[in-house]
Amino acid sequence: MAPLDEIKGPEAHALPDTATLPAELAALYLCMSPAQLADLRKSKRPEGRAGNGPSVIRPVEGGAAGSKDPVLYALGTLREFAKAHPAPSDFDTALTTGLPGWLSAKLPFFAEREPRIKRGKRVLIGGAWDRADPLREQRFVDLAKGRIRFASLTCSEAAASLWADVAGHTAFAERGLALLKSETQAIEASLLATARLAETDPQD
Known part of the structure; x- marks a missing residue:
């Protein structure tokens, strides 16, 4: 073999x-x-x-x-x-556990072998856990041959990294932006509810 x-x-x-x-x-x-x-x-x-x-x-x-x-x-x-x-794998689960998973769970990402810009900025290619990626197996060949590497990053770190293609980066980052928007809306709603409570039950 x-x-x-x-x-x-x-x-x-x-x-x-x-x-x-x-x-x-x-x-x-x-x-x-x-x-x-x-x-x-x-x-x-x-x-x-x-x-x-x-x-x-x-x-x-x-x-x-x-x-x-x-x-x-x-x-x-x-x-x-x-x-x-x-x-679903543990990696898939991390993507569906909301903001805590997005910020803390480490996932494997394919990345270019050498940084493109100064200060060692990594350039990501895609999620190594993504079994729906049609190029996934070819990337394992590239990985074994040393053409690319993989890096363990939180989703937040990955979204803030450079990517090899705009579409892949956008699709991934939109998950995080949606989580942040939902979290922001929940906080804003709580602030509004607190203000209304104060108006109906003012403290002496």
């Missing part, structure tokens, strides 16, 4: 099931943390306790106790797992 950084020719865009990803990128592909993926490598009994049952997701190389070989996962295995587990 060929690692992504060794794929050339037409397969570089087709991403065959036999291509492999290292554990860090495999976890990113599945929209989970490396620790969560490592836990899924462990053999489990049906009731969920550690034991001699089948692994939930098996690497094609590495992962054995004491082994120094890197852990690699077949892309076909990752695709099958993702298809069987379509529930």
